[in-house]
Amino acid sequence: MTACLLCGGAATTVLARARDTRFGVPGEWTILACSACGLEQTDPLPSAAELKVLYETHYNWGGERDTTYTDWRERLLLSPLYRLLLVLDGDVSFHGEHGTGRLLDIGCNEGRGLVLYGRNGFVPEGLELNAKAAAAARARGFVVHAVDLAHFRPEQPFDRAVLSNVLEHALDPRAMLRDVHRILAPAGEVWISLPNARSWLRGVFGRAWINWHVPFHITHFTALRLVALLEETGFAVVAARQITPALWVAQSAIAWAFAGRPEQPRMLRQPLLLAGLMAIVRGLLFPLLWLANRVGRGDCLVVKARRI
Ligand SMILES: [Zn+2]
Numbered sequence: 230m231t232a233c234l235l236c237g238g239a240a241t242t243v244l245a246r247a248r249d250t251r252f253g254v255p256g257e258w259t260i261l262a263c264s265a266c267g268l269e270q271t272d273p274l275p276s277a278a279e280l281k282v283l284y285e286t287h288y289n290w291g292g293e294r295d296t297t298y299t300d301w302r303e304r305l306l307l308s309p310l311y312r313l314l315l316v317l318d319g320d321v322s323f324h325g326e327h328g329t330g331r332l333l334d335i336g337c338n339e340g341r342g343l344v345l346y347g348r349n350g351f352v353p354e355g356l357e358l359n360a361k362a363a364a365a366a367r368a369r370g371f372v373v374h375a376v377d378l379a380h381f382r383p384e385q386p387f388d389r390a391v392l393s394n395v396l397e398h399a400l401d402p403r404a405m406l407r408d409v410h411r412i413l414a415p416a417g418e419v420w421i422s423l424p425n426a427r428s429w430l431r432g433v434f435g436r437a438w439i440n441w442h443v444p445f446h447i448t449h450f451t452a453l454r455l456v457a458l459l460e461e462t463g464f465a466v467v468a469a470r471q472i473t474p475a476l477w478v479a480q481s482a483i484a485w486a487f488a489g490r491p492e493q494p495r496m497l498r499q500p501l502l503l504a505g506l507m508a509i510v511r512g513l514l515f516p517l518l519w520l521a522n523r524v525g526r527g528d529c530l531v532v533k534a535r536r537i
Contacts, residue, residue: 231261231272234448235403235458238265240272247271247436247443250484252287253494258443266457269426269449277400283444284359298498306341318511319472321422321529322393325349330388333412335378336395340366347371351389356381378408386414397423397446406462413536419464421532425471426451429526430481437485439477439497440528452530464534471527473518478528479506 231240240261247258259272275283305311306324315325324345330352334342337355339362346353355373357363363375374381390409399405409419424440426449431438440446450458456466480497483506487493496502510518521527 231270233261233263233266233268234270234274234401235268236263236266238263240264240270243269244436244441247441249443249445250437250439250488251442251445251494251497253491254283254287254444256444260441260443260449267451267454271443271447271449274400274447275444280400280445288359288445298500301500303341307344318475318507319529321472321474321531323391323420323422326420328389331385331414332389332391333383333387334391334393335409336393336398337366337371337373338362340369340371340373342391342393343371343373344369346391354387378405378412381408381412383412386417387412388414388417390417390419392419392421392423394422394424396421397448397450400447402448403458403462406458406464410463410536415536417536418467419459419534419536421455421459421530421534422472423450423455423530425525425527425530426454427526428473428528429521430473430478430528434481434485437481437488439480439484450530452525452532455530455532459532459534463537465537466532466534468533470531471522471525471529472531473522473528475507475510475518476503478510478514478518479503482506482510 233240240263242259243262244260247260260269261272262269322342324342327349329350332346332351332353333356334353335356337343337357340355343353343355343366355366355371356378357366357373357375358377360375363373366373390413396402396405452469459466483496484493487496
């Protein structure tokens with residue numbers, strides 16, 4: 230019996246034979262739920278060494294560049310249209326937040342978020358383990374630390390730390406939050422977004438729900454479990470809400486429509502198909518998405534917590 234990675238409790242199966250819909254990594258995984266604390270986790274857990282290879286092979290700079298999809302994504306993120314989209318479709322990466330002070334974007338990739346945080350008043354720096362992505366972010370003029378968070382010793386603390394769809398990738402989310410606590414200034418805030426383990430879309434799309442994202446997503450948090458872990462690691466939640474991005478719904482729909490077919494990962498990166506589906510989802514389903522967010526069944530948890 231696999232034990233819960235946070236509390237050691239007994240874990241039972243909630244979903245069997247989950248597959249990687251994003252990149253087509255071969256294999257099947259099980260999602261387990263802890264009967265003691267409610268955390269869900271992917272089983273078997275990949276080792277740190279396996280994850281390193283997986284990220285270098287598939288993620289961002291290891292995978293694709295200069296494709297229509299990446300080109301389209303780059304242009305959109307830096308355009309006025311993106312600001313409108315943040316308002317209409319929800320901001321899961323805190324790209325619309327304004328403020329001042331030192332901000333650390335943990336897992337900053339090629340630094341697209343750093344551009345936006347800087348534009349909105351912050352003094353942003355990045356943390357990125359992928360050397361190629363870190364170099365690309367530095368080429369934009371930013372300070373990027375290519376070091377594991379556990380070994381990161383900044384000369385000055387940060388006022389904000391962003392974990393935008395990052396915490397669920399950690400083999401030890403408790404250690405990650407303790408490290409964030411260590412690098413924050415007193416009353417500094419951590420901003421977290423991650424998929425909601427209580428999303429109603431899990432029931433709709435089943436194994437095709439895009440946010441299982443095995444084997445890259447190690448843990449699957451409910452809002453309650455996330456808040457409990459934040460409190461345990463020295464944080465007080467100051468804001469919590471839910472968002473259901475039309476992009477995520479569109480990706481789940483595509484993964485469902487092309488389930489089990491070799492073109493599935495490629496179809497998830499078709500800009501016109503995505504844009505069309507997003508317009509349909511946002512245009513027709515908005516009352517349903519709004520309601521789901523309000524009753525705790527949205528697709529993405531968005532939480533701000535202050536260091537205490
Ligand atoms: Zn547990």
